[in-house]
Amino acid sequence: TPLASVLSRVRERAIETHAANFQHADHDCADVSALTTHQIKRYPDSDILLASPECTNHSIAKGGKRVKPQAASLFDDGPAGDAEADRSRATMWDVVRFAEQKRIKGKPYKAIVVENVVDAFKWGLNDNGGLFDAWLAAMDALGYRHDIVWLNSMFAPPTPQSRDRMYVVFWKQG
Secondary structure (H helix, E strand, C coil): CHHHHHHHHHHHHHHHHHHHHCCCCCCCCCCHHHCCHHHHHHCCCCCEEEECCCCCCCCCCCCCCCCCCCCECCCCCCECCHHHHHHHHHHHHHHHHHHHHHHHCCCCCCEEEEEEEHHHHHCCHHHCCHHHHHHHHHHHHCCEEEEEEEEEHHHCCCCCCCCEEEEEEEEECC
């Protein structure tokens, strides 16, 4: 489809640009949510995980109230419905999956920084924040403590935009 072709070219260009600036970095184009635990374990160990789970369905930026979308999605799978929105928000759990697998491997991250829209804080039934709290509890169960930093991106130069963001900063207990 034309959209798939455009997205493919954008992805290729992004990797090309990143590779030019970071010649020794490895690049792996994959749906993070589809990775198996075995695949997660094979990634090189690092002290810090920087994560930015999908924010589209946490945010009201796409217009108005949080209601079941009526417009077609970006993909050729029909209207964007509740299942698609749930899958989008569930990418937050991939942070937990990576942290868990690195801990099992004996190489836990020393710090994890998760960036998202401020509305991710309300993630849960009727925007009650229950799932966000469960997500924090899962990270706590893995031995991480956290603090939340609220920041407008315009105060983090050279960002040429004004967007409120939430940064959840985790550190390994001890």
